[in-house]
Amino acid sequence: MYPARIWREKKARYRLVGVKCKKCGAIYYPPRPVCEKCRSRELEEVELPRRGKLISYAILHDPPIGYRDQAPLIIGIIELENGIRVFAPLTDVDEKDLKIGMEVEAVLRRINRKEEYGVIPYALKFRPIMI
Ligand SMILES: [Zn+2]
16 A cells, blocks of 8 residues: 555656646746735646747856756756746756757656755756657
8 A cells, every 4th residue: 555645745746736826827837825926825736738848948057056966957948838938957958959949848857966954856857858
């Protein structure tokens, strides 16, 4: 038997979950406590499509503290299939292969870092979809 709690947490980690404002319908990823548009605090979790395309990216050769082991860190703006734009790291891609408009999908990647403050060293990143 797999304990229900662990199963739920595992499932949550593999999903791309954002939040949706109950008042104005704005969607955010990563989740945030307050709606930027209408200041409402009534936000509910929504599952987002895992696929999208790369709109823009930046390569950080000297990323902020906490991300240095991931240098060079490639941060992308990804437009998901529902039109929502998210800001997330890219993985499994060489700088030279990056193309605006390339199809990407969300994957779970272990972060090569010691577990700190009880934070699970996994993160959702996006990688190119191999055709
Ligand atoms: Zn709102």
